[in-house]
Amino acid sequence: DAKTTQPPSMDCAEGRAANLPCNHSTISGNEYVYWYRQIHSQGPQYIIHGLKNNETNEMASLIITEDRKSSTLILPHATLRDTAVYYCIVALPYSNYQLIWGAGTKLIIKP
């Protein structure tokens, strides 16, 4: 079973920040939080990952709470092309050959 809990769906207005939450209360000390997204009928796309510090790249920011039991993926200026299913996964970075996927959050960006 997936070790994460995400809301099934969310809406966000185009141009606004999209904040996607994820609960991972059973995360172990050396597991990282990974985010992927899957645009309709395409393969999943890696977005970002982190251990305990906040992370930012050209696609998104990842905020992990101090107790590491939850995190938030932030898309700072959402566009229609960000409409996708977003998956939050906890995993060991170099020994997890098997990613365990939950149902993810269906994010719909509205014009």
Place this chain on the structure above:
Amino acid sequence: KAGVTQTPRYLIKTRGQQVTLSCSPISGHRSVSWYQQTPGQGLQFLFEYFSETQRNKGNFPGRFSGRQFSNSRSEMNVSTLELGDSALYLCASSPQGGAEQFFGPGTRLTVL
């Protein structure tokens, strides 16, 4: 670098037949993983290959098999197809294996 490629992109088979799907990883990547995605079960791990050896296997029947060649290209085979095998089959590659994986576009298999 070219991304992960999968062939064919679409395939229609009938029950009882067998099928072979192909995956070419990103150049230099030695790990290839396969996943099955269905509306009911979501994304499920099939198996992972590294340097021509299967390192990990998911909970699928023996009808599902795979292999990896010396150039890291991988194939998966499904024998005696069932209606429930209709799915999007995804291949992902990574340099050494691990959680940061690069996915191909998938092969859409329909079993009639």
